Amino acid sequence: MSLLTARDIHKSFLFKGELSKVLRGINLELKKDDFISIVGSSGCGKSTLLELLSGISLPDSGDILYDDQVITGQTGILGYMPQEDLLFPWLKTIDNILLPIRVQGKDIRVHRQKVLELLPIFGLEAFADYLPWQLSGGLRQRVALARTYMTGSKVLLLDEPLANLDAITRNTLQDWLADIVRKLGLAVILVTHDIDEAIKLSTRIEVMKEGVFLADFAVPDHIDEHEQKLFKESIRALI
């Protein structure tokens, strides 16, 4: 059964008096244990789609369903990490992570304890009392991911969560993400420009071009270096 469904999503923006069609009939099904990566060139509509799925903006037409309920335009149901990490500069790591709990009006004390237990999984145990500016880029990404996880949603929408990191940090965080997704039983939609990252993490890759999904690829469980190269080339040729 599909956990999250997007049905025939269309979205246009009016810019300098001209209407540009950004999404032109997007259909998507995310099932439990799916990890879908969306790749595509800059400006093709990836972030726009995630914003619509998260509910922070509305499509011109089409529906978004979660557990068979229409959730179009409803925020706070899915865990959404926007392209910019948007940590509150005046909040410590722990309080940034607790933000969804505050927003949901849940018991902070109970959840503070939960976050403290969670910090080691996120590699953040030494940084609970740091403010965002005292953290490196990789640490900030982890705080933003932990906060996204605290929404309690089984679905994460991650918009380039590992962009702008050095190769080693990026690799470490990819392993960590794969691990956490498996341990916590999450379903993910990940936007990335890194095809190797998409191959490493996903069960399926959707190639977006000019607001439509051109093709999708099931990612084999085991893939050797040669197959990976061919796979990557065939995806890149479409972008």
Ligand SMILES: Nc1ncnc2c1ncn2[C@@H]1O[C@H](COP(=O)(O)OP(=O)(O)OP(=O)(O)O)[C@@H](O)[C@H]1O
């Ligand atoms: N609020 C807006 N008003 C007008 N145009 C917009 C708005 N938001 C996005 N666009 C336009 O929609 C198109 C798609 O933008 P989007 O941010 O979805 O691209 P993207 O695929 O995420 O790109 P990138 O890989 O660079 O992040 C772009 O041409 C962008 O300029």
Ligand SMILES: [Mg+2]
């Ligand atoms: Mg984007």
